[in-house]
Amino acid sequence: MQYRGLGQTGLKVSTLSFGASSLGGVFHEVDEAESIRAVHISIERGINFIDVSPFYGLTKAETVLGKALKAIGREKYILATKVGRYGQEMKDFDFSAGRVTASVDESLKRLGVEHVDLIQAHDIEFGSLDQVIGETIPALRKLQKAGKVRFVGVTGLPLAALRTVVEATPIDAILSYCHFELNDTALADLVPVFKKHRVGIINASPLGMGLLSNRGTPAWHPAPEAVKEICARAATHCRARGASIEKLAVQYSLTNPDVATTLVGSADPKYMEQNIACAEEPIDQALLAEVLAILKPIHNVTWPSGRGENN
Numbered sequence: 001m002q003y004r005g006l007g008q009t010g011l012k013v014s015t016l017s018f019g020a021s022s023l024g025g026v027f028h029e030v031d032e033a034e035s036i037r038a039v040h041i042s043i044e045r046g047i048n049f050i051d052v053s054p055f056y057g058l059t060k061a062e063t064v065l066g067k068a069l070k071a072i073g074r075e076k077y078i079l080a081t082k083v084g085r086y087g088q089e090m091k092d093f094d095f096s097a098g099r100v101t102a103s104v105d106e107s108l109k110r111l112g113v114e115h116v117d118l119i120q121a122h123d124i125e126f127g128s129l130d131q132v133i134g135e136t137i138p139a140l141r142k143l144q145k146a147g148k149v150r151f152v153g154v155t156g157l158p159l160a161a162l163r164t165v166v167e168a169t170p171i172d173a174i175l176s177y178c179h180f181e182l183n184d185t186a187l188a189d190l191v192p193v194f195k196k197h198r199v200g201i202i203n204a205s206p207l208g209m210g211l212l213s214n215r216g217t218p219a220w221h222p223a224p225e226a227v228k229e230i231c232a233r234a235a236t237h238c239r240a241r242g243a244s245i246e247k248l249a250v251q252y253s254l255t256n257p258d259v260a261t262t263l264v265g266s267a268d269p270k271y272m273e274q275n276i277a278c279a280e281e282p283i284d285q286a287l288l289a290e291v292l293a294i295l296k297p298i299h300n301v302t303w304p305s306g307r308g309e310n311n
């Protein structure tokens with residue numbers, strides 16, 4: 001496993017990291033003991049960065065992760081969670097100072113830790129960016145002074161929203177998802193902006209939340225049909241070549257040296273073992289060229305998220 005600095009934080013994160021949304025059963029029903037094993041195997045094999053949120057499985061992911069973390073020394077992992085998003089509907093977002101402050105205490109309790117290393121405003125495009133900048137982040141900075149969180153970040157799908165916040169106020173890290181993977185590399189275009197502001201870059205969803213997998217997408221997946229269809233074609237092509245699109249997708253997501261870490265998630269220990277193993281292997285360049293050619297018609301095709309003005 002390789003490790004990279006996360007912006008100016010001084011944290012050294014594994015290039016492949018563990019996203020715990022699967023532990024909340026957001027893709028399909030999962031077994032708790034297996035989920036805990038997936039966390040333990042990930043840490044044993046060198047992953048040191050874990051990301052979660054109270055939103056995943058409506059607190060279930062944090063609760064299961066907390067059980068898994070009991071058996072692991074606190075110095076062995078760098079832990080990130082989030083505030084502001086608590087469900088699927090617009091009404092389930094609350095970026096107010098009061099709510100996010102209480103939310104951190106609730107998360108610390110569920111996770112069984114005294115502090116988290118990174119606290120992130122979750123999916124900021126669903127809120128008012130003025131509120132995120134003027135109220136949420138200052139509230140999180142107070143928690144930093146109190147020692148409950150070490151660093152402060154923001155997450156979201158539209159890169160424009162992340163850029164707005166980074167250019168308006170000091171931020172330690174951004175988490176972008178579905179924008180540095182086989183079918184979408186838009187994050188790479190914004191690297192100079194994030195570097196200028198010394199912001200750590202976290203990439204998530206190398207499998208495009210199931211787009212680049214043999215299982216395919218869950219029912220809630222927001223990608224346009226054309227994207228789903230052409231990604232499924234790429235998966236079929238890999239199968240016909242006796243290869244795995246998941247492996248290619250994970251390997252591809254690790255190719256940008258400016259991205260500190262890429263979060264991949266699974267509650268299945270076998271999948272995490274495969275993901276970690278393939279991170280060590282060279283990418284099949286011929287297969288990569290074929291798959292990129294299949295995906296070309298939908299390259300960088302994304303979908304709207306949150307408030308219209310934040311896209």
Ligand code: NAD
Nearest residue numbers: 019020021027155177204205206207208209246263264265
């Ligand atoms: P992903 O692209 O990592 O795909 C996850 C799906 O792929 C799951 O169904 C998982 O079981 C499956 N999978 C994983 N490895 C596999 C393998 N080797 N073979 C077959 N299937 C495999 O998407 P994700 O889970 O959404 O993203 C990873 C993490 O990134 C999340 O858990 C979360 O921590 C973070 N994230 C954050 C945000 C946000 O803040 N808004 C958004 C997306 C993701």
